[in-house]
Amino acid sequence: MHLAQLNVGRLVAPTDDPRVAEFMAALDKVNGIGKRSPGFVWMMEGSGEPGTGNTENSIGDDPQFVANLTVWESIADLEHFVWNTVHRRFYERRQEWFEVLGEMHFVMWWVPIGHRPALSEALARLEHLRSHGAGSHAFDWAWLEQAELWKRHACSPAAAE
Incomplete structure (x- = not known):
């Protein structure tokens, strides 16, 4: 099995606004x-236009509500990317570019090797996590005993919800 993850967020401004320019300019590098x-293993792609990342994969009719959906070989591989690369610097500054949602915005789940989840599938997993809590169907970092780096760098509970 491989590990799928979905992270959703609502930008504080449209993608062409100066308030999110630094974030938008870094998308290609971080991705x-x-x-x-x-x-x-795999990433849900946007248009391929430089500097847009996956922001065209918005949720609903709100272009500021964006999603990042990836698949990784293991928990350790995803943890390494999140906490041991330049991604961490942007993660730690997320409050500059994203609104606090007030509910869980991140979910992980196991997928068969070769499976590429659709955004609708990922959003259903996130809703399951929100409604039923962490379990084998949908989980967060806290549910994973082997998530060592997360334990050291975790965001506050208010920011994670």
């Missing part, structure tokens, strides 16, 4: 590092 990272 590129992710794609070259050990254990990376």
Whole structure:
């Protein structure tokens, strides 16, 4: 099995607004590092336009509500990318570019090797986590005993919800 993850967020401004310009300008670099990272398998792509990342994969009719959906070989591989690459610097500054949602915005689940989850599938997993809590169908970092790096770098509970 491989590990799928979905992270959703609502930008504080439209993608062409100066308030999110630094974040938008870094998307290609951060995504590129992710794609070259050990254990990376797949990423939901946007238009391919430079500087847009996956932001065209918005949720509903709100273009500021964006999603990142990836598949990794293992928990350790995803943890390494999140906490041991430039991604961490942007993660730690997320409050500059994203609204606090007030509910869980991140979910992981196991997928068969070769499966590429659709955004609708990922959103259903997130809703399951929100409604039923963490379990084998949908989980977060806290549910994973082997998630060592997360324990050291975890965000506050208010920011994670």
